[in-house]
Amino acid sequence: MSETLLEVSNLNIFFKSDKNPEPIHAVRDLSFSLKQGEMLGVVGESGSGKSITNLALMGILGDNSIVKADKLHFNNRDLLTLKEQEWQKVRGGEISMIFQDPMTALNPFLTVEFQIVETILAHKKISKKEARELAIELLAQVGITSPAERLKAYPFELSGGMAQRVMIAMAISTGPKLLIADEPTTALDVTIQKQILTLIKSLQEKNNMSVILVTHDLGVVSEFSERVQVMYAGELVETAMTKKLIQHPYHPYSYGLLSSRPGAVVRAAKSDLPSIPGIVPAFHQRPTGCQFHPRCPHVQNDCISSPIALENGIRCLHPMKEEVV
Amino acid sequence: MSELLRVNGLDKVYDIKKMFKPTMKLKALSNINFHLNSRETLGIVGESGCGKSTLAKVLTKLEQKTAGSIELLGKNFDTFNPKEFHSAIQMVFQDPYQSLNPRKKAFDIISDPLTINTPEKSSADVKEQVYAMMKKVGLREEFAKRYPHHFSGGQRQRLGIARSLMLHPQILILDEPVSALDVSIQAQVLNLLLELQTEFNLAYLFISHDLSVIQHMSDRILVMYLGRVVEYGSRDEIFNNPLHPYTQILLESAPKTNREKKDADHILNGELPSALNLPRGCAFEPRCPYATPGCKEVIPDLIEKQGRWVACHEASFAAKN
Numbered sequence: 001m002s003e004t005l006l007e008v009s010n011l012n013i014f015f016k017s018d019k020n021p022e023p024i025h026a027v028r029d030l031s032f033s034l035k036q037g038e039m040l041g042v043v044g045e046s047g048s049g050k051s052i053t054n055l056a057l058m059g060i061l062g063d064n065s066i067v068k069a070d071k072l073h074f075n076n077r078d079l080l081t082l083k084e085q086e087w088q089k090v091r092g093g094e095i096s097m098i099f100q101d102p103m104t105a106l107n108p109f110l111t112v113e114f115q116i117v118e119t120i121l122a123h124k125k126i127s128k129k130e131a132r133e134l135a136i137e138l139l140a141q142v143g144i145t146s147p148a149e150r151l152k153a154y155p156f157e158l159s160g161g162m163a164q165r166v167m168i169a170m171a172i173s174t175g176p177k178l179l180i181a182d183e184p185t186t187a188l189d190v191t192i193q194k195q196i197l198t199l200i201k202s203l204q205e206k207n208n209m210s211v212i213l214v215t216h217d218l219g220v221v222s223e224f225s226e227r228v229q230v231m232y233a234g235e236l237v238e239t240a241m242t243k244k245l246i247q248h249p250y251h252p253y254s255y256g257l258l259s260s261r262p263g264a265v266v267r268a269a270k271s272d273l274p275s276i277p278g279i280v281p282a283f284h285q286r287p288t289g290c291q292f293h294p295r296c297p298h299v300q301n302d303c304i305s306s307p308i309a310l311e312n313g314i315r316c317l318h319p320m321k322e323e324v325v
Numbered sequence: 326m327s328e329l330l331r332v333n334g335l336d337k338v339y340d341i342k343k344m345f346k347p348t349m350k351l352k353a354l355s356n357i358n359f360h361l362n363s364r365e366t367l368g369i370v371g372e373s374g375c376g377k378s379t380l381a382k383v384l385t386k387l388e389q390k391t392a393g394s395i396e397l398l399g400k401n402f403d404t405f406n407p408k409e410f411h412s413a414i415q416m417v418f419q420d421p422y423q424s425l426n427p428r429k430k431a432f433d434i435i436s437d438p439l440t441i442n443t444p445e446k447s448s449a450d451v452k453e454q455v456y457a458m459m460k461k462v463g464l465r466e467e468f469a470k471r472y473p474h475h476f477s478g479g480q481r482q483r484l485g486i487a488r489s490l491m492l493h494p495q496i497l498i499l500d501e502p503v504s505a506l507d508v509s510i511q512a513q514v515l516n517l518l519l520e521l522q523t524e525f526n527l528a529y530l531f532i533s534h535d536l537s538v539i540q541h542m543s544d545r546i547l548v549m550y551l552g553r554v555v556e557y558g559s560r561d562e563i564f565n566n567p568l569h570p571y572t573q574i575l576l577e578s579a580p581k582t583n584r585e586k587k588d589a590d591h592i593l594n595g596e597l598p599s600a601l602n603l604p605r606g607c608a609f610e611p612r613c614p615y616a617t618p619g620c621k622e623v624i625p626d627l628i629e630k631q632g633r634w635v636a637c638h639e640a641s642f643a644a645k646n
Contacts, residue, residue: 045507045508045509046507159596159597160373161596162596189372189373189534190372190534190536190575190578190579190580191372191574191575191578191593192372192596193578193580194578194580194593195593195594216507216508217508217580218508218582219537219579219580219581219582220580222580222581222582223580223581246582246583256509257508257509258582260508260509260511260512261508261512261537261582262511262512262515262537262538262540262541262542263536263537263538263540263541263581269540269541269542269543269544269560270366270519270541270542270544272516272519273512273515273516273541274512275509275512275513275516276509276512276513277513279477279479279507279509279510280507280509
């Protein structure tokens with residue numbers, strides 16, 4: 001198999017806050033790695049820390065953040081020691097990102113042409129004319145019909161699906177090694193969602209690009225990515241090959257997430273769905289011990305006191321034995 | 326089972342006025358027919374722009390219909406006075422962050438329907454009813470004094486549901502009630518809705534773009550495309566044997582965790598055409614894999630076929646493939 005592109009070991013992200021003397025611990029002991037050309041699905045609810053991790057990888061967290069890690073290596077370089085000038089080459093050049101809502105990610109006052117050409121010129125030493133030609137080529141590549149005309153369009157003239165294609169064209173314009181897609185299809189209809197995800201998948205395979213696909217939908221992950229990690233309240237709770245996790249989730253949270261999804265299991269209509277009680281704890285009200293224990297149906301005494309380590313890809317002392325039926 | 330609501334030939338046309346340009350007509354709904362029985366759930370699915378929410382607005386009189394007739398509880402929809410109307414039909418909105426007044430306490434949000442529609446009720450009576458309803462939807466009594474921003478998304482949606490049930494309506498219109506919620510919270514709210522349906526004998530008009538939620542909740546399903554009904558029938562008929570090519574592709578596109586084999590990958594090409602400039606014939610023709618030249622010319626009627634209603638010239642052909 002190909003070489004490792006991204007290696008993260010014991011990543012911790014804190015936020016300083018005026019209200020709390022202690023900084024808020026948003027992401028705790030996160031370790032994972034990603035190979036060149038691989039797609040990794042990240043699943044979690046709001047507040048799980050998945051977006052903050054991505055922002056840290058892009059180096060665009062705010063000044064009030066503290067990022068600590070044993071290792072944060074990308075393409076044989078240490079991201080922790082990068083200077084701002086070096087960051088500017090990595091960010092948008094080697095690591096690109098597409099966001100949830102394409103309509104707010106594009107600048108409404110500027111044409112598609114201006115925005116794509118600007119990105120290309122920031123990273124490549126070519127003339128404006130060549131950049132424009134490259135932009136047309138990229139738009140055609142992401143499936144936009146009559147790309148030369150679309151260049152003149154403003155974002156409000158595009159539909160949501162088309163705007164997301166423009167975002168993707170912009171993201172791949174610099175030939176990135178890693179594409180971070182943060183809920184790229186949550187704002188889109190199912191039929192358009194399938195078009196966009198298929199496009200990302202084909203670009204991944206064609207360009208041998210690595211992709212981190214963040215989503216809250218286990219269905220999306222199971223159809224498009226080989227490996228998945230589940231996050232909860234700032235911690236990685238389970239990581240496995242997608243097929244295995246869908247068949248047999250070991251962490252009670254993954255189990256609950258999977259079985260509470262209507263349609264995950266063939267069930268009589270209008271029967272009660274197994275649900276996870278309670279809500280994700282807020283950043284400043286995190287419990288001790290296992291983060292999931294206040295909501296866990298299988299909680300035992302030893303879950304409550306001390307933090308749980310990730311073992312064999314599972315952060316749980318009492319993993320589930322049964323499969324999702 | 327008695328019939329609560331019958332919609333016949335409903336049209337909604339918006340006039341689009343632009344300076345120095347002739348007024349354009351936007352047909353948001355054309356010729357919608359369906360009925361809703363007591364205690365059942367009718368699911369309404371379709372992509373954004375297909376007219377789901379316009380339909381909900383017309384049915385709650387937030388918008389006026391252009392043509393067609395609606396019969397509510399056996400009476401003409403237009404003859405209802407506001408008070409009668411609001412005790413027959415109520416609505417729960419999609420975004421619980423925007424549909425609750427941020428400057429009102431939970432108690433006032435829930436009690437408003439009562440104080441407005443039945444001012445003769447004593448305050449002790451109102452209080453008792455509000456607390457009883459809060460308990461039903463799983464909100465603790467002490468929450469009554471809090472403002473909406475103190476609540477989580479799921480709790481806010483419970484507030485919205487409690488508010489809509491205060492006048493004991495027979496029909497509840499749920500416009501994407503769980504799509505703004507986190508996955509683990511969705512199941513909680515869906516279970517609550519099912520419980521309340523049995524307890525209060527409610528009929529639901531359940532609007533969603535999420536097919537798995539629709540499949541779980543509905544007895545019958547109405548599939549819409551660009552303001553028209555394309556398929557209408559029982560849940561099992563529609564999910565097990567969809568006849569309209571649009572329904573088929575919609576069902577295929579939904580991501581699943583338990584897809585057994587890779588289906589013949591139908592990716593729906595193109596996007597929804599503009600409602601201002603509808604195709605002359607079948608609205609789905611430009612994206613349809615089975616389209617024939619005839620589809621371009623004539624709008625297909627909704628006809629009964631294999632136990633459900635479908636609007637497609639080539640439905641029998643599409644079904645075989």
